[in-house]
Amino acid sequence: MPKVVVDVMPKPEILDPQGKAVQGALPRLGFSGVVDVRQGKRFELEIDGEVTDEVLAQVHEMAEKLLSNPVIENFAVSVLDGDRGAEDGAR
């Protein structure tokens, strides 16, 4: 079954304390060279049937209404499986 992926990231101007904590932990583990870490969420939605434009429009609506908070987060929609390949739904 095809999967539609919604990636949710904190907006660039929003402080990301979790990302900062991860960034701070990396050098302590001996990893160097990482200048910034942003932590987000990834939703994989398994779709019953074909991923049509209508389905994608619906996923956009889900992302806007529930999966992300537009005040502090941006999201991007992409298709993982199926014949449509990687769909770019970034906004």
Place this chain on the structure above:
Amino acid sequence: MKVGVVTFPGSLDDADAQRAAQLAGHDVVPLWHGDHDLGGVDAVVLPGGFSYGDYLRCGAISRFSPVMTEVIEAAGKGLPVLGICNGFQILCESHLLPGALIRNDHQKFVCRDQRLRIENASTAWTSAYSEGQEITIVLKNGEGGFVADNDTLDRLEGEGRVVARYLDHNPNGSLRDIAGITNERGNVVGLMPHPEHAVEELTGAGTDGLGFFTSLAGLVALTASTFA
């Protein structure tokens, strides 16, 4: 007045909020997140806690619970609604209040007696205070950092919609030291610290929080008919 206190799965401070409303002289109506009506209450408190386990985002799932559909509609008609901590997060997720609350900038849960300045004493929930009054109530949160874009913050300041501000120490990275805000009409108030934990001398940080609940008495003149 009849004050409804909503219990969501994962609410923690609903019993304290009920008690605070009672001490302020109100009749308390317990409401459940699955309720489809508000039982004729004159005001609603959304208490603190971790509703729905804070899954997805704090308040994001609660916002779509049946009772919130009723609360949002009634708030639009002027029903006084106070969201405390998790309740504030639910109000932001519901878009009854602007902005959002994110993880504390220092990453740690904070629990302390917090001094605040009441900046707006004309809302449904703060009329018992005077403008500029300094109070100390309990603060406890992990995701209490209030954020909004600069235009929104300027608008909130310009319209006098910052209800309370942190004094001495910004405990969670909230922009412009904002501890609480209100909507345009002044009936919906969101507050990160906990007035319901500061209503009795026996426990907590004194009784400075009681004013949030006695403020409603000033609204008695409006009577239930307005919100029926």
